[in-house]
């Protein structure tokens with residue numbers, strides 16, 4: 001073997017050593033963590049950064065004259081630059097720290113309340129996390145705008161021609177996820193963004209499920225807003241980012257009032273701070289922001305190309321093995337999908353299967369995955385969802401398959 | 413003389429003590445879940461549905477003399493097994509006895525995790541509902 005191929009090789013054993021939680025046992029079995037789409041695990045490198053923050057330089061940022069505050073501010077702003085670089089934003093102040101994807105979506109939806117008028121149209125996709133449809137329903141109610149939905153097909157893909165038909169001069173905003181959390185479908189966001197821009201509509205992409213697998217380049221995509229959560233990409237919970245093009249962020253009013261977001265305040269008038277602070281009211285999750293940066297550094301060190309290639313291998317391996325089980329039904333069979341498998345067996349309740357898998361140390365998600373419209377489409381109460389990450393192994397998939405067969409036998 | 417709730421619970425604990433591991437316990441529960449027609453189809457209606465997010469649970473209550481009788485069901489088989497156990501313990505007693513009874517025995521038979529308030533299976537709400545019925549019928553009996 002040449003040294004060149006050795007460099008390219010991916011060692012899952014080595015990567016696993018970075019994740020202390022993977023050594024845990026659950027109910028006497030080695031933990032098999034296949035609920036990565038809900039939240040990912042945290043490598044020691046990120047845990048160390050969190051411990052270092054609280055051990056050495058915990059202080060409030062952007063306001064102190066003292067050394068600790070300066071250090072914390074520098075690290076926090078450094079993390080913003082790391083995020084900017086990762087997503088290839090043109091400017092650092094186009095990166096807004098949020099508490100997560102949900103916060104980012106609400107921030108944009110709330111901002112558009114002052115930009116929309118009655119009869120304007122918002123297009124959302126049928127593949128959304130249902131809690132993320134609510135902000136648009138509220139927005140529509142507030143402004144008199146109309147919500148339209150891009151339908152999906154049996155494979156779990158958006159029907160692109162139907163999107164083109166929904167678009168018109170009235171369309172002001174398009175919202176969709178880059179990757180569906182329930183099915184793993186990768187949506188054709190490039191095409192959708194280009195087409196929406198022909199009508200001057202803004203596009204907000206929910207990248208929560210894409211970011212752990214695909215390195216999005218916001219300039220190449222020409223996307224107007226892109227939101228993610230750190231906890232799905234090896235970072236801590238309660239922090240995320242909203243990328244917004246400068247021109248859009250300047251147009252949107254602030255979301256919350258408070259410290260950090262103001263320039264001058266008198267009782268007559270307040271002038272808002274410049275970007276990004278206009279949208280960062282109050283003391284943020286400082287440690288979380290810094291750790292988010294560390295998580296991106298970690299993932300980039302592993303390498304997104306390797307992550308994608310390896311996860312694809314896991315997906316194919318698991319899909320093939322699952323389909324050998326009698327009565328197996330997999331939902332979401334798009335050729336373009338991330339390492340997520342949503343399935344049911346012979347009308348067995350997903351909750352029952354999940355309960356037995358848990359007894360065998362295997363963590364999966366069961367239920368409707370906050371995507372009720374998708375479950376309604378397939379006329380099922382929910383699915384069992386196994387979602388893989390780059391630290392999972394084929395041996396774990398073998399254990400999972402064995403457990404699924406065991407559950408099936410017990411429940412039959 | 414019919415058995416008290418306490419006695420029935422002890423009987424159930426006895427039965428479960430024969431099993432060595434979780435798998436046998438679960439297989440037994442699944443059997444219970446499968447074998448019992450727990451509720452008349454006509455009572456599987458929206459008003460009797462307890463929404464537990466993932467598995468659905470239906471409960472129907474009826475007064476028979478001074479005894480309150482429950483029938484219930486679930487769409488998930490493991491949940492249904494536990495429903496069967498709970499019904500066996502609680503159904504056919506005076507409302508005030510039902511109100512006093514606790515669910516400690518579920519812990520003792522190794523199924524505690526199913527009655528955790530954070531588990532989305534509807535069982536905790538079901539027990540609450542049984543007690544609500546008991547309160548309502550107790551008032552009616554007075």
Ligand SMILES: Cc1ncc(COP(=O)(O)O)c(C=O)c1O
Pocket residue numbers: 037038099100101102103129132177179180181206208209229
């Ligand atoms: C596609 C998608 N959007 C949004 C969210 C919500 O993310 P958060 O809870 O971190 O705000 C999730 C999380 O499950 C998701 O999968």
